[in-house]
Amino acid sequence: MDSHLLQTDVSLKPFNTFGVDVRARCFARIRSIEQLSMVLVDPRVRDLPRVVMGGGSNLLFTGDLDGLVLKIDIDGLRELEPLPHAWRVQVGAGENWHATVQRLLDMGRPGVENLALIPGQCGAAPIQNIGAYGLELAERFDSLRAWDVERGQVVSMSLTDCAFGYRDSAFKGALADQRIILDVTLSLPRDWQPVTGYADLAHELAARGVATPTAHDVFEAVIAIRRRKLPDPATLGNAGSFFKNPIVSRDKRGELIARFPSLVNYPLAGGRFKLAAGWLIDAAGLKGATRGRAGVYEKQALVLVNRGGATGGEILALAREIQTKVQEKFGVLLEPEPVIV
Ligand code: EPU
Numbered sequence: 487m488d489s490h491l492l493q494t495d496v497s498l499k500p501f502n503t504f505g506v507d508v509r510a511r512c513f514a515r516i517r518s519i520e521q522l523s524m525v526l527v528d529p530r531v532r533d534l535p536r537v538v539m540g541g542g543s544n545l546l547f548t549g550d551l552d553g554l555v556l557k558i559d560i561d562g563l564r565e566l567e568p569l570p571h572a573w574r575v576q577v578g579a580g581e582n583w584h585a586t587v588q589r590l591l592d593m594g595r596p597g598v599e600n601l602a603l604i605p606g607q608c609g610a611a612p613i614q615n616i617g618a619y620g621l622e623l624a625e626r627f628d629s630l631r632a633w634d635v636e637r638g639q640v641v642s643m644s645l646t647d648c649a650f651g652y653r654d655s656a657f658k659g660a661l662a663d664q665r666i667i668l669d670v671t672l673s674l675p676r677d678w679q680p681v682t683g684y685a686d687l688a689h690e691l692a693a694r695g696v697a698t699p700t701a702h703d704v705f706e707a708v709i710a711i712r713r714r715k716l717p718d719p720a721t722l723g724n725a726g727s728f729f730k731n732p733i734v735s736r737d738k739r740g741e742l743i744a745r746f747p748s749l750v751n752y753p754l755a756g757g758r759f760k761l762a763a764g765w766l767i768d769a770a771g772l773k774g775a776t777r778g779r780a781g782v783y784e785k786q787a788l789v790l791v792n793r794g795g796a797t798g799g800e801i802l803a804l805a806r807e808i809q810t811k812v813q814e815k816f817g818v819l820l821e822p823e824p825v826i827v
Pocket of ligand 1: 617618619620684686691715716725726727729730731750762763764765768773785786787788823
């Protein structure tokens with residue numbers, strides 16, 4: 487095997503948006519399916535514990551990794567045979583997500599502009615079923631190809647195979663560690679309509695005087711909102727929302743509204759309610775808090791930040807404190823969103 491492929495004792499600081507400095511015993515940057523298949527059977531590393539990563543924007547490393555880190559950098563973008571209702575574009579797992587959104591717009595293939603500026607790579611998008619401003623990846627998903635680790639071959643997976651949920655998929659559950667995503671095929675509606683139901687987005691478009699938005703208008707509006715609310719990982723380490731928005735029963739929501747009339751909540755199908763975790767953390771008095779070198783972002787309490795040199799342990803300790811305080815005040819358990827390694 488190409489001896490340059492496998493590196494040892496590598497700092498992962500440049501490869502995670504929290505900017506946490508941990509080291510990996512072995513590290514390989516994978517640019518093709520051939521490289522992946524070779525590295526997985528290499529006797530030097532095949533029995534080591536493995537972590538597969540993309541842009542490192544939804545990960546928290548809590549210590550050095552005595553194993554193999556595979557950074558998937560498979561590139562490429564090509565249009566496949568369209569369906570009667572949708573264009574289909576296949577994108578390599580290593581392509582940057584936001585650059586792909588921009589490229590699709592430039593190609594006249596809108597449909598994912600609500601997901602502009604989400605950090606990370608295309609291959610990670612299905613893992614947590616990325617979503618923002620009224621749209622989730624699942625709504626624009628055709629299929630993907632993944633490496634089946636046990637069988638040692640490429641397999642194709644449909645929408646149902648992926649079992650997408652809110653910030654969830656089979657890759658976080660039943661298939662965790664069993665599939666390595668190689669490329670993703672998006673399904674982009676031929677009869678494109680803007681998705682503008684999300685309150686923040688509707689306000690932003692109105693403020694810009696846009697009544698009939700083009701895909702480009704939506705793209706620009708989403709970018710503006712995100713720049714205002716979310717820290718840029720290049721200047722302040724973070725992994726976006728640190729917790730999922732919790733889902734509660736009608737009774738629980740009723741009980742909370744009686745005590746906290748300004749509680750931000752949204753009805754879901756099936757009579758359940760989603761609560762804004764950012765509001766809960768804010769109302770628990772933790773917005774802007776600092777513990778050592780870790781903190782809660784001043785403009786969006788759902789985002790934890792590395793104020794400079796924080797360890798994963800410090801960030802995790804702050805996350806635990808938030809969970810405890812929110813649990814005590816509201817009786818609601820916040821579940822972390824990033825993968826904690
Ligand atoms: N809020 C507060 N205080 C805060 C933060 C939020 O009161 O500190 C309130 C806001 O005023 C608003 C509500 O909570 O009424 C919701 O806030 P926001 O619109 O910012 O959205 P979110 O629910 O906090 C979710 C996603 C984001 C996504 C936005 C927009 C999750 C876990 N997070 O955040 O996704 O960008 O909606 O769609 O679902 C991510 O996953 O990393 C991420 C950034």
